[in-house]
Amino acid sequence: MKTAITELFGIQHPIIQGGMHYVGFAELAAAVSNAGGLGIITGLTQKTPELLAKEIARCRGMTNKPFGVNLTFLPSFTAPPYPEYIAAIREGGVKVVETAGRSPEQYMPALKAAGIKVIHKCTSVRHSLKAEKIGCDAVSVDGFECGGHPGEDDIPNMILLPRAADELKVPFVASGGMADARSLVAALAMGAAGMNMGTRFIATREAPVHPNVKRALVEATELDTRLIMRALRNTERVLKNKGVDQLLEIEREKGGTLKIEDIHDQVAGVYPKVMIEGHMDAGAWSCGMVVGLINDIPTVKELIDRIMTEAEQIIRQRLTGFLDGVETQKPARAVA
Numbered sequence: 001m002k003t004a005i006t007e008l009f010g011i012q013h014p015i016i017q018g019g020m021h022y023v024g025f026a027e028l029a030a031a032v033s034n035a036g037g038l039g040i041i042t043g044l045t046q047k048t049p050e051l052l053a054k055e056i057a058r059c060r061g062m063t064n065k066p067f068g069v070n071l072t073f074l075p076s077f078t079a080p081p082y083p084e085y086i087a088a089i090r091e092g093g094v095k096v097v098e099t100a101g102r103s104p105e106q107y108m109p110a111l112k113a114a115g116i117k118v119i120h121k122c123t124s125v126r127h128s129l130k131a132e133k134i135g136c137d138a139v140s141v142d143g144f145e146c147g148g149h150p151g152e153d154d155i156p157n158m159i160l161l162p163r164a165a166d167e168l169k170v171p172f173v174a175s176g177g178m179a180d181a182r183s184l185v186a187a188l189a190m191g192a193a194g195m196n197m198g199t200r201f202i203a204t205r206e207a208p209v210h211p212n213v214k215r216a217l218v219e220a221t222e223l224d225t226r227l228i229m230r231a232l233r234n235t236e237r238v239l240k241n242k243g244v245d246q247l248l249e250i251e252r253e254k255g256g257t258l259k260i261e262d263i264h265d266q267v268a269g270v271y272p273k274v275m276i277e278g279h280m281d282a283g284a285w286s287c288g289m290v291v292g293l294i295n296d297i298p299t300v301k302e303l304i305d306r307i308m309t310e311a312e313q314i315i316r317q318r319l320t321g322f323l324d325g326v327e328t329q330k331p332a333r334a335v336a
């Protein structure tokens with residue numbers, strides 16, 4: 001399948017693996033790129049720019065296909081040295097950066113001077129237009145369903161994607177709630193040129209996380225995510241667990257007076273406890289509503305091949321079947 005996104009990034013399939021803290025290591029990024037998608041290393045999971053340089057080199061040892069690095073500009077307890085991270089990306093020869101959180105405007109000259117293509121992840125049409133204006137090559141439009149930070153507008157992708165299509169000139173991918181061929185075809189129908197998946201890629205063989213995490217994703221339903229940190233205007237969608245229940249209790253008690261320090265124990269340092277040690281009740285970690293569509297733990301290649309094969313079936317059989325009057329009742333099911 002050829003779209004503006006496959007052409008922009010030089011990849012076979014219009015599928016991107018979004019940056020994920022303590023998940024987006026070289027193993028996953030390389031597996032996605034080797035399967036024809038665009039794998040992304042999560043920059044800030046590497047505690048220093050030197051460590052990121054090593055992770056990029058490790059990934060290069062596992063794939064000769066294009067891969068990218070995520071740089072997240074979010075409020076954090078300590079501000080990372082972004083220019084040094086960008087230097088590590090440039091020197092590592094990486095040609096795609098996924099930015100997220102705050103606007104990457106101040107870093108665009110450095111990224112563009114290094115010939116890097118920038119895809120900015122946005123949760124609104126106005127932020128997408130700003131990204132286009134400051135020279136981003138593409139946008140990842142992240143709906144309210146998404147795992148991680150959905151912003152504060154609460155617009156789901158059924159509305160956000162066609163709105164983005166009406167306004168944007170640069171290509172965009174649909175992000176949030178994407179899991180299978182049905183997601184991809186729907187995203188393409190709504191004007192996207194591909195899709196970005198986070199949560200779905202965690203439940204794959206190559207994702208270098210504790211088996212408990214993958215099991216939790218297979219067991220959870222679409223009812224099991226919660227929104228936290230709304231009062232701080234730093235909303236995050238996470239998987240419900242005991243730590244999250246405690247956090248929500250604190251949020252209820254504090255109401256509008258909530259400060260980040262009040263929930264420090266439930267949000268700080270949680271990722272290594274969950275992703276490496278498998279302590280599933282340690283606190284808040286991002287997870288999308290799409291968890292309700294995850295029923296297996298395939299290899300990345302099995303997942304991507306399945307998506308592309310079934311997408312073709314949906315388009316060629318189901319959709320053209322409606323036009324030809326031969327397809328009527330059969331539901332489009334994802335293979336479990």
Ligand SMILES: Cc1cc2nc3c(=O)[nH]c(=O)nc-3n(C[C@H](O)[C@H](O)[C@H](O)COP(=O)(O)O)c2cc1C
Pocket residue numbers: 017018019020021023042070071072099100101121142145146147148149175176177178196197198199200285286287288289290
């Ligand atoms: C465990 C996890 C960690 C994430 N960490 C980051 C991150 O560090 N930076 C970022 O830009 N997005 C992060 N995301 C968001 C993903 O890149 C992606 O945009 C999102 O998961 C898409 O929604 P989905 O989960 O419904 O596919 C994270 C998502 C998850 C599930």
